[in-house]
Amino acid sequence: MEDARKEQLEALEVLAEFNDRLVKNMNIIVKELSGERLDDTDKFLKSIVDAINWEIQVVNGTMEALNDGKERVNKESFNAAVVALSRAIGENDDAKMAEEFKKIIPVFEQLGVSAKEVIK
Template sequence: MVNNMQEESLKIKQLEALEELYHYSQKLIPAIETVSGELRGNGQEDTDEYLKSILNGINWIIEVLNRTMDLVNVGEVIIDKEKINLVIHDLGEAIKGKNDEMIAEALTKEVLPFIVDSSIRAAVLTNQILN
């Protein structure tokens, strides 16, 4: 009985974290789109700081997913951890190379779809679509 209560408590915490992920991703998605445009030649004074903030947000999303993966992927693999690692590796390589176009490309073609998929899954699990 104690075990069931602990499992239920963990599930509630995971769902709360996924609800936060959903709400945060609604801000992160347009931010990624904006910074990608800035990196493609429409740079602003704060583009580098903005990018750092977005990278912190992406890391936070990954942390939440790592802690909730058993719930996110219940029944089937929705978010593939190995694919996430490849996406982050590609983004890291672009950042290391200090190539703004490659960073923008990695953000829009690889990171953004992963964030959108994560957001959709979080919405489904936390019934955000109905709210």
């Protein structure tokens, strides 16, 4: 049990470091999807989606630690934001993707804050 908790905290440490860069990149992709597309926008978008998926896996594996003592991450609202973004990406509509990224950025910012709070 103690080993599982230690592994969760280690995963959250990595997430905390990784999250700031992901959020920064999400803000950049919003600009690109809002009419400032570049030659590598699709490749950049894929790398961001891969990073989001990795963070989702970490959240799923560390929810117990994240919400230890108090709710820091609401699983239902987190999942709803992810599903909405996923739908927009599936439609391949730049404007919709930009809008959903704008909505999910605060969710991932809060995740970063929560991870840092737990690992202190």
